[in-house]
Amino acid sequence: MKLLLSSVALFALFHVIAGHAGHNHGHVRKTVRIPTKQLNDGNHIPTLGLGTFGFGDIPKIRQAINWAVEAGYRHIDTATFYRNEEEIGKGISDVLKKGLVRREDLFITTKLWDDKHAKDQVVPALRESLAKLGLQYVDLYLIHFPEATNADGSPADIDYLETWQGMEETKKLGLAKSIGVSNFNIEQIDRIKAHSKVVPAVNQIEVHPSKTQEKTIKDCFERNIAVVAFSPFGVFVSRRKGPSQEDPKIKNIAQKYGKTVSQVLLRYLLDRDLIPIPKSTNENRIKENINVFDFHLTPEEISSISSYNTNTSLWWS
């Protein structure tokens, strides 16, 4: 009975009937409410976000943002490098105009590209992103990679400690509510911690069954740094690098909960206290990917999925 009641409570907590029926042409739409996690600076991040990377998908992004916010997404991940900030800005403007959400309900992340790592380049780079996004501030600004380049892509000799000073300035100016890093290892994070005033709130890294990242995640958590997990479905890209969507072990888990393999892979990350940012521009898959807050995996199921780890990146060696 207790179990039943707590399931009902959980269901009620995460599945609310949106109070915005007037904006849905008279239909009451079921919206998933995504739990949030407190960052080390006191701000709150929704524990699942919409990924947006894909040059071929740029024309689809505006519509995707509309579908996503209607479904309950509040957290959107972009980057200067994705060249989609303007389209995302249009999508954000749409949902604000429709009255689906207020700006403060959204959590928007963008990232500083490698060719703007000099301290004095950081604030202007963020101002440029904000102009494209049509926003006064982002909720999270990340250094995309620790390595700096020149505009032509050749390596530049700029220490990320200098870049971090520029990031601290964006926070001081209120242009970014939180600041963090992406693709940093723990030694790099510890150097920032030792030499700076602000500790990164987030490290965004690749995590999925063939790159499980236990050590980096544990090290980040010990430092009270939240981990955003990118490429949750990366394993589908290449069979060689991990289980396929037809994998019997993961399929069995999915069947047990009446979920899809993709939903199990997202729950695998959520149950490890990570913040997945699945990318989709397809309406059904956008809805599928957010419908993951009504079940949990057991520790055994998590270990069983982690057993695919080969520490293989889908992006780089």
Ligand SMILES: NC(=O)c1ccc[n+]([C@@H]2O[C@H](COP(=O)([O-])OP(=O)(O)OC[C@H]3O[C@@H](n4cnc5c(N)ncnc54)[C@H](OP(=O)(O)O)[C@@H]3O)[C@@H](O)[C@H]2O)c1
């Ligand atoms: N910080 C970094 O360096 C970094 C690096 C890579 C990615 N990222 C971020 O992380 C986000 C996610 O990673 P990602 O884009 O590499 O890959 P992903 O989210 O793991 O996978 C996206 C691919 O899976 C498909 N897909 C989406 N939902 C699905 C579902 N339910 N079932 C089956 N297929 C599904 C998508 O196609 P459809 O769109 O057609 O659904 C797309 O082809 C990126 O978009 C980006 O925001 C950050």
